[in-house]
Amino acid sequence: xxxxxxxxxxxxxxxxxxxxxxxxxxxxxxxxxxxxxxxxxxxxxxxxxxxxxxxxxxxxxxxxxxxxxxxxxxxxxxxxxxxxxxxxxxxxxxxxxxxxxxxxxxxxxxxxxx
Amino acid sequence: xxxxxxxxxxxxxxxxxxxxxxxxxxxxxxxxxxxxxxxxxxxxxxxxxxxxxxxxxxxxxxxxxxxxxxxxxxxxxxxxxxxxxxxxxxxxxxxxxxxxxxxxxxxxxxxxxxxx
Numbered sequence: 224x225x226x227x228x229x230x231x232x233x234x235x236x237x238x239x240x241x242x243x244x245x246x247x248x249x250x251x252x253x254x255x256x257x258x259x260x261x262x263x264x265x266x267x268x269x270x271x272x273x274x275x276x277x278x279x280x281x282x283x284x285x286x287x288x289x290x291x292x293x294x295x296x297x298x299x300x301x302x303x304x305x306x307x308x309x310x311x312x313x314x315x316x317x318x319x320x321x322x323x324x325x326x327x328x329x330x331x332x333x334x335x336x337x
Numbered sequence: 338x339x340x341x342x343x344x345x346x347x348x349x350x351x352x353x354x355x356x357x358x359x360x361x362x363x364x365x366x367x368x369x370x371x372x373x374x375x376x377x378x379x380x381x382x383x384x385x386x387x388x389x390x391x392x393x394x395x396x397x398x399x400x401x402x403x404x405x406x407x408x409x410x411x412x413x414x415x416x417x418x419x420x421x422x423x424x425x426x427x428x429x430x431x432x433x434x435x436x437x438x439x440x441x442x443x444x445x446x447x448x449x450x451x452x453x
Contacts, residue, residue: 227379259444266341267380267428267444312379316439322393323432323439324370327379 225250229313229328236303236335244298244331246287246313254315256280256289256296257325261310270298270311303335341445343429349451350419357415358448362431369412370442371404372428373397380428386412387434419452426450 230245248254258270258280271280276291285300296313313328342361350356362369367388372380383402384394388409398404401419406412416423426449430442 257441264446266446267430269441269443272441314379318439321434321437322385323368323434323442324382324385324393325372325380325430325442326382329377329379 225254225315225317225326227313227315227326227328229311229331231329231331232310233332233334236333238305238335238337239302240335242298242300242303242307242333244311244313244333246296246298246328248294248296248313248315250294250315250317252317254317256287257314257316258285258287258296258298259312259314259327261312261330263309267312303333305335305337308333308335341429341431341443343427343445343448345448346446347449347451349453352421352452353418355415355417356419356450357413358427358429358450360412360414360429360431360445362411362429363433363443364410366431366433366440366443367409368432368434368439368442369406370430370432371412371414372430374426374428374447375424383414416450419450421452424450424452 255274257272259267260270271282273280273289314325370385371383374380386406426447428447429445432442433440
């Protein structure tokens with residue numbers, strides 16, 4: 224089956240620190256990979272995505288590269304801000320019978336302190 | 338369009354009661370998904386619709402759960418004879434499938450159900 228494993232939190236960083244949140248996956252078929260973010264009191268928002276091997280998704284200073292050889296999609300940001308405090312979810316989608324349903328990791332809570 | 342909206346945002350119910358949640362997707366989206374998220378976990382897929390047709394149901398969707406999308410627009414998720422284990426956040430998402438390409442899924446803010 225499909226599954227996503229991401230590093231457990233919570234993660235606490237000082238402002239301007241470097242962020243890495245690890246994500247690995249197993250999938251039947253060729254998945255698309257996503258990072259979603261959930262800010263306090265809000266719904267899930269797509270942060271970035273990659274649809275094929277070696278693609279790099281980027282948005283708001285965050286980046287993740289689709290590594291097929293290591294089945295990984297690690298999220299990185301060079302300098303985090305207090306406003307980045309949120310829960311981050313790694314997810315995959317495989318077009319199994321056309322459903323495109325998302326399989327999520329458990330989420331990683333990030334707290335950035337001034 | 339203001340995005341995907343869900344109603345109510347919060348629901349507290351007694352064990353054994355029935356509850357119904359509503360989801361209004363982005364208007365032009367033909368796909369609608371329901372997910373369930375329990376504390377400390379990521380969302381888990383429950384079911385999805387293509388227009389008004391319910392095409393897949395997860396094994397998580399017991400026979401106490403039923404979902405409809407009668408006119409291919411809004412959807413309802415009903416839970417009958419609620420149990421404490423049903424306490425969770427219920428998320429709705431919508432997307433547009435055109436020519437075999439699915440756009441990103443846009444999520445609502447969810448309905449938080451507490452069964453006491």
